[in-house]
Amino acid sequence: MAVRERENAGKELQRRQGVVIEQANQSAHKQRVKGKLSARRRVDLLLDPGSFVELDALSRSGDSTGGQGQEHYGDGVITGYGAVDGRPVCVFSQDATFMGGSLGEVHARRILKVMDLALRTGRPIIGINDGAGARIQEGVVSQALYAEIFHRNVKASGVIPQISLIMGYCAGGAAYSPALTDFVVMVDQASHMFITGPDVVKAVTGEEIGVEELGGARTHSSVSGNAHYLAADEEEAIDYVKDLLSFLPDNNVSFPPEYPADALTDDSVESDAERRPGLDDIVPTSSTQPYDMRDVIEQVVDDIGLVEIQGSYAPNIVIGFSRVEGASVGIVASQPLHLAGCLDINASEKAARFVRTCNAFNIPVLTFVDVPGFLPGTDQEWTGIIRRGAKLIYAYAEATVPLVTVITRKAYGAGYDVLGSKHLGADVNLAWPGAEIAVMGAEGATDIVHRRKLASVRAEGGDVDAVREELRREYEDRLCNPYVAAERGYIDAVIQPSTTRSHVARALRMLRSKRDLTRTERGNMPL
Template sequence: MAIDPQLMEELKRHRETAAKAGGEDKLAKRAEKGQLSARARLEYFFEDGSFQEFGMHAQHTCHRFGLADKPLPYDGVVCGTGYVNGRPVAAFSQDFTVGGGALGRIHAKKICDLMDYAHDAGIPVIGVNDSGGARIQEGVDSLSGYGQVFFKNVLLSGVVPQIAIIAGPCAGGAAYSPALTDFIIMTKDNANMFICGPDVIKAATGEKAELEQFANASAHASVSGNIHMIAEDDQHAMDLTAELLSFLPNNNIADPPHNLELGIDLAKDIGMNELVPASPKEAFDVHDVIGRLVDDEHFFEIMPDFAKNLVVGFARISGVVVGIVANQPKVKAGTLDIDSSDKGARFIRTCNIYNIPIVTLVDVPGFMPGLAQERGGIIRHGAKMLFAYAAATVPKITLIMRKAYGGAYLAMCSSDMGADLVFAWPTAEIAVMGPEGAVNVLFRREIKEAADPVAKQKELVDHYKGEFASPYQAAANAMITDVIEPSETRSKIALALRSTLNKRDNRPPKKHGNIPL
């Protein structure tokens, strides 16, 4: 018996309504600004034909303030699953053309139902945020909806990867859902994220603040550190998301997408020997080291514009997915400060959640000195690095390139903090402090009474430098696995990664440690 043609026509009308829910005029205006529609964002993201929508026909009819007269197709959020590079992914995309993408009861339920599905299926969740905020007409129901979404964000945290894309307005309480995810990508134009807007700030504090100072992608990427990457436009945001997923497992009990069939290149890289300047005080760009260390020189940097004295990101070394944490001598001499400690600790913990080995490249003169740092809580923030490394149970490989002084030496994953293997270049200097500082402390009177204090200090530094900071002294005390040529770095680390992939690390039973936040 054939299906009644009228029923088929009704289904067709529903689908056509969903395809142009906000109206052609609104869609055209968005296109003029370079924005894709909510549905087009997901169609671009997923492989052709793989998108399976959840809740196309769901919508909440509210009888307050005349909202019942304004139908909200699919309640302003497109939800579903599809495939990205052959892997299943769940995603939702808020539609600003439908009621301003405002969140109400059914809108929130659709997102929560999708997140429940992702949890049970063990697949990543991507959220495209483009919303005017809470649906005021629904009153407390909208607040309840946000609470439910936040709860699901926390429930899924550490279970499946969560990536938020800010592709439009994301204001007030709405900003907290992205903040609870693993990564945030924000488009350069047409997007803002804030708790209080300029008018509220002025009314409450008297301060005059423009959105460009605190709410756009540039401000969040470089000043507040709230986001991880800036995208040029909607398509670029989806491309970055797909590339980020290529380094992450589907869930916390799966292995990252390693390519272990790729052979290990044991050849020396002579060019690595030329990267480090002869003078220990001369800066170099750690990106140059990373480029020679990783496969195809491909390094996916995370938070490249924030706390630039520490570089973090994903790569592969002989096919093994790794998270790289590296001091950047070109910025603040590579010291650890409040922001870089937060950046590093968060990244380390993310790697640990998703079973990603960590490679640490060290050239650190210490923690940043200064009144602002001390008053800002450098002790508490620096302790986050110590906690994150010590708590991490994934393979941890450390390379000491040059300076590794004081507490910062420990905070950059020394053997005492749980590194499985520690390599050092001959240029490495490992000590409580630099030779100059040590000499000044130990020979203060002798230097002071010398006819030429500067020359005397230099003489003592040259004489005792090896005793203060030699990598062989640390190796003699079994704190270093081996002293290696820079040219051997890639092969040594590649071998170390392969040998530690099945690492076992049994810890005492507990809910979780109490990281200093």
């Protein structure tokens, strides 16, 4: 190449790069006016400074102006790779200022390319969604490429962590891709996700509903369960994604990062240094009085506390990530503050999905149990509690990661079975001295088992209440305690609550060498 041609080539590159920079500036200005971050700024906040390497920045479609009357590169999406806290990740970020962030052929192929890169290299992928859905001008091509994205989501499922940030609209078929990922984060009053919008809903059904109520962040955080976290603003949403990544491995054949903090200071489980005396009095003396299970969790895990997931959805069960001795653990816990900790359809599916996520990414599961059973009622029965509750059984039974369970109070009936029991394959099962492990509570059991005797006492004019109380205490002493289960090996140890952290930490430490010896064929979960 002649010197002049080389100079011209260099100038052409500079010109095109200049166009890209100007696009970015214009996009940032448009978003700033709306009080939102630009697609590129979101990537900058997510990744470590200077780590982002953009791919296909100079790509463009046949109609590269997007009807905006000037040359435009990127086709409304930014893709590439970088690092979060020094760990490699892949990312794409849709630009709503170009054709509404709609998905055209070049746009889609850029996303597919970076998803393929993430799969080949075994690194997490974060999708920042802010688009109007399929690009109408490109017809069936746009629809076809959405399906290819879904296919990639499924291929990556359980292989690499997939996290979706919803920063604006994610409508129509576009909404299915985040639903196929591991975690979805939305922003209050800014994120909207639905299959059919308010206008279509009204036209087809006559129902009038606003966009926020139909598919806003609060709706998906508390009603549908599609969102795993509700952030106050975009910066908080991005910070939450970084928190999630700190608990997750790069892929399914690696392990989560460990942090050199909060290791036990003494080898004795009875060490005063490791005791948490507040746990001895945390459960009320009355078995019907509620307490906050998160208070228990906070005293067992490291000082980082609990990073809760889906906190506003199915609040009768708590899930989230934490660490014990610096190593990641997934937490599943009954929540007596809501529905007395009963399991219902939503709680069962919420916990089952989380256990499976932990199992896919080599994260031990620590379960805290205070459950009176499954929630009764025709609504639950008719909407499928049998089949949908079975998902929780399946999730625990198929799990091969370390499973440690602590029963703090009630473990009645099927609730005892499904929440990490020894019978479903849990490795270490612990119970507090006041644990009530039985088919049902003493009050209900007394009335059922001794109904004839109580009827006879009533007919003879005797003191029914006194007799019932005597029979109730007899039931508690004989059956409703942790010792019957301990005698049969269903419980490995009955422990003082204040020593729970020590017992849990040592169990998890021992289980680090656990190996999967089960079958490798895929089962058929009752979806």
